[in-house]
Amino acid sequence: MKNNLLLRLALILMLLPTLGVAQNDAEPYTINHGPYLQGLTYDGVIVCFTTSHRGFSGVEIRRKGTEQVRLCRTSKDGLFEADNTLNSIHIEGLEPATEYEYRIISKRMLSFEPYKVTFGEEIASEWYTFSTFDPKAEAVTFVVANDIHDDAKKCADLLSHMPLDEASMVFYNGDIMSHYSQQGQPYASFIDVSVEKFATQKPFAVVRGNHETRGHLARQYGDYIHNTRDGKYYGVYYFGTTAVVMLDCGEDKDDAHPVYAGLVDFDRYREEQAEWLKQVVRSKAFRRAERRIVIVHIPPTVERMAEVEQNAKVVPDLMTWRGNAHLGELLLPILNKADIDVMLSAHLHKQVIFPVQPGVVEFPIIANDNVSAMVVRSSSEGVYVKIVGRDGAIKHEKTY
Ligand SMILES: [Fe+2]
Incomplete structure (x- = not known):
């Protein structure tokens, strides 16, 4: 036996x-x-x-x-x-x-x-x-975190100061990973900590940054991230009277830059999104919204933004980068006519607020730093933005 x-x-x-x-x-x-x-x-x-x-x-x-x-x-x-x-x-x-x-x-x-x-x-x-989201909602609160660069502890610290019970969802606004080079890296970098904090009950979306497009596994990132049902990274979320547009910025440097080895096609991809965006801003659902917010990792810039004294140093520098300049050239003519309340950006690793400049940029652009997260509450009073540092200190608070 x-x-x-x-x-x-x-x-x-x-x-x-x-x-x-x-x-x-x-x-x-x-x-x-x-x-x-x-x-x-x-x-x-x-x-x-x-x-x-x-x-x-x-x-x-x-x-x-x-x-x-x-x-x-x-x-x-x-x-x-x-x-x-x-x-x-x-x-x-x-x-x-x-x-x-x-x-x-x-x-x-x-x-x-x-x-x-x-x-x-x-x-x-x-x-x-x-x-499920409420099509009749008069107000919505959401959280935005960015430039976490694979630091799950930083992600946890930032989320610990955020009102996750009140928030409908979290937008990760790019460069959450520095590049995607290891199997399971999205879990270790931010998904596991998101599950622990909120993601079994509330969704997150990843508005990609320039860094998530790097690494030999970047083409598999979409297996983990499903911002929309059609499988695209860019799209619109509707929360009753608030519309939130996500745009996928692409790389910061020119597509022909040697570091990309001829493997990227972001000029064409940004143009595809601009065509899509023209349809969105004309759509009934978008026009019917009372507040309109845009989330994009790289802040779009045009030369004339440097006319504002505080931007005189920042903008010329940004204009030397293809990402900012191409986004500025493509997006601002569309968004300037679309009654946007505020744009939320990242990428600069320091807080820069580009003010409204009539005829140049018709809405404020808030670039968050890399050690803070944002609470955004959109209601009939406007779009309230509070930026809270990793240590819990309030760094910016204003209703736009
Ligand atoms: Fe970035």
């Missing part, structure tokens, strides 16, 4: 490589990152997470206080996503301004042969809650 058992064990060990079983086979099956919410709207959400081993996963969702559960999975071309670890489950058809509960369910896949699939452990997460 004992010999028989040893023989079977030896046979299983011999078979393991052919079954594609990972080296850490003996470790229990877990949800090892997330869940975190992305792309929340009035009627949908994307739930993201990873499992420790390959599996078959889904999300169960129910209206809070009810028992009827809907199972959501990702399905493409007739096939459910399976035998994977990284998941982003799109859930649609939700009611606006409604509280939901969700949990992850997952089955480990031990083998996946053409005519025989062997499942392993089945797991379920705890139930988490979130609310």
Whole structure:
């Protein structure tokens, strides 16, 4: 009997490589990152997470206080996503301004042969809650943090001074990573800490900076970040009477700069966004909004902004960089006519507030430094912006 058992064990060990079983086979099956919410709207959400081993996963969702559960999975071309670890489950058809509960369910896949699939452990997460956005909301509060540069402790410190209970979501305004060069880096840099602080209940969006486009894995960043349902980094969030436009700035230097080795196409990409932006600012939803905020990592600049005394030193310097100058040339003519209340930027690693300059820039541009986060509250009183340092000190507070 004992010999028989040893023989079977030896046979299983011999078979393991052919079954594609990972080296850490003996470790229990877990949800090892997330869940975190992305792309929340009035009627949908994307739930993201990873499992420790390959599996078959889904999300169960129910209206809070009810028992009827809907199972959501990702399905493409007739096939459910399976035998994977990284998941982003799109859930649609939700009611606006409604509280939901969700949990992850997952089955480990031990083998996946053409005519025989062997499942392993089945797991379920705890139930988490979130609310869909309210199309009738008269006010919204959100948080903006930027230039974290892979420092998860800084991310945690900045978030610790932010009113995450009151906020509807967090916008990470670029350079959250310095470059994407290691597997799992987005988790270590900011996603895990976001999950711990808020992201199981409230979404974040990543408005990319010039640094997130760097590194040999930058082209896979979209596997983790789902700002919009159509999978683009740029887009618009609507919170009732407030519209928030996210623009994807691209690189700071010219596309032909040798450091990019001919691998980038940001001039064309910024032009694509300018064409898209023209449609957005003409749209009913955008015109109907009472307050309009733009978030972009690199502040757009034009020469004439240097006429303002305090900008005389900053702007000429910025104009030597392709990113600022091209964004200025493309975006300002569109946004100057679009009744923008305020633009929120980053990138400079110091606080610079570019004031309204009629005929040049018709809205203030607030570039946050790299050691502070912003609370933004948009209401009938205007757009209130408070900038709080890593130490909790208030560095700027004004209603625009
Ligand atoms: Fe930057």
